[in-house]
Amino acid sequence: MSEPNSPLMSIVIATPDDFDVIRHTISYLLRQTVRASLEMVIVAPSRAQLNLDQTRLSALLAEFAQVQIVEVGAIRSIGRANAAGIRRAMAPLVALAEDHCFPDPQWAESLIRAHRGPWAAVGPAVRNANPNSAVSWADLFIGYGPWLWPTTAREADFLPGHNTSYKRDLLLGYGPQLEPMMEAETLLHWDLRQKGHRLYLDPSAQVAHTNFSLWRSWLPVQFYNGRLFAGARVRETALWRRALFVAGSPVIPALRLWRIWRGLEPGEQRRRFRSCVHALAIGLILDGAGQLVGYAAGIGRAVDQVARFEFHRFRHIRDEDRRDLSLA
Incomplete structure (x- = not known):
């Protein structure tokens, strides 16, 4: 049982250098209907390189349940960065975020609600944030085709990589294998299912994903x-x-x-x-x-x-x- 003021879900987001890289996504996280129940876990090379001044940090602390900065040195691996954030997260649920993917205001609330069910992982429906080129649509179809909005709520074989939420204890059970599992999350999802766990797609949680267009x-x-x-x-x-x-x-x-x-x-x-x-x-x-x-x-x-x-x-x-x- 969570303490009254403890976060219900931790959001892990990584930046290879400073805060400006993730600023746009953070602005969407600040619009979450349950932001006071969220922990922000920012993974960065160092606190100094993040360049998050005290004024901006205080503003984040005023909106979220808590904020952590996880220092990992040079970031050359998404899996390693996300795994470091997951290990430091305090909430029983953990969701991954990206610097180019923007959640709707009820995204976190929907994920938390869905996790009351028997699901090891819950993923959102995905929209195209930059829909005006063939390359962007091709990128979206290849990376996120099975979860495009509009869609229906359903049990899933696998979920959107880098944008899914998990029950944290299940991830910690992978020990040193967590980093490689987080590099290719489809393999993680297949492994969870082989172990008897269930995955769920909840279209009431939606994100707008920015796709390559060059x-x-x-x-x-x-x-x-x-x-x-x-x-x-x-x-x-x-x-x-x-x-x-x-x-x-x-x-x-x-x-x-x-x-x-x-x-x-x-x-x-x-x-x-x-x-x-x-x-x-x-x-x-x-x-x-x-x-x-x-x-x-x-x-x-x-x-x-x-x-x-x-x-x-x-x-x-x-x-x-x-x-x-x-x-x-």
């Missing part, structure tokens, strides 16, 4: 994400099984394209799919190539590369997207 950024990201997922998946797998994954890699782009289409709602979602299918096909081919390399040769430097693109998302979107988001 080809020069998006294409390498697809390759590195594919390599990271595949390398993590076969990290401790027998050589003969890895060979089977390598042999099956050429069919991955077509299979994923079909699965994305099949999972979309008729109407607007499928119309958007048709409008960006050329970008989708190219992105999935790059993802498939990354998976082939990951199955054959492991993760390599994919963790560093993915982290390099995940932060500072505004550097990887079009100027018109940046202008629109600055007005949001």
Whole structure:
């Protein structure tokens, strides 16, 4: 049982340098209907580098149940940063946030309410925060297709990476394996389900996700994400099984394209799919190539590369997207 003034949920958000990187997301967290029951856990290289002055810190403390700053040194791994925040979190529930994903005001309240059920993890429905390019829609379909708004509440096989909430004790049970599990959360979700736990998608919790909209950024990201997922998946797998994954890699782009289409709602979602299918096909081919390399040769430097693109998302979107988001 929580103490009267203790947080109900901790929000973990990482920045590779200063507070300005996460300022926009924090502004949305400050609009949460239950912000007085939330703990903010800010993961940063150091308190000095975060550059969070006392005035701004006092303002955050006045709105949230509490605020922690977790110093981890240089951040070259999203999984390591998030795991550090999870271990320091004080609430029984923990939710992950990103510098480029903006939750609706009732997001936290909905997640907390849903966690009263038998769910190990609860994820939100996802909208497109920068919907005016084919690359942005292709990025959203590849990364978040199964959870696009509008959708229905349901038990899920897996949930949105970097944007899901968990019962904290279950995550702590992974011990030293928590960092690699947090690098590719789909594998974490599959593992939770294999252990008998249940996952839930709650569309009353919604986020607007900023997607890559520059080809020069998006294409390498697809390759590195594919390599990271595949390398993590076969990290401790027998050589003969890895060979089977390598042999099956050429069919991955077509299979994923079909699965994305099949999972979309008729109407607007499928119309958007048709409008960006050329970008989708190219992105999935790059993802498939990354998976082939990951199955054959492991993760390599994919963790560093993915982290390099995940932060500072505004550097990887079009100027018109940046202008629109600055007005949001």
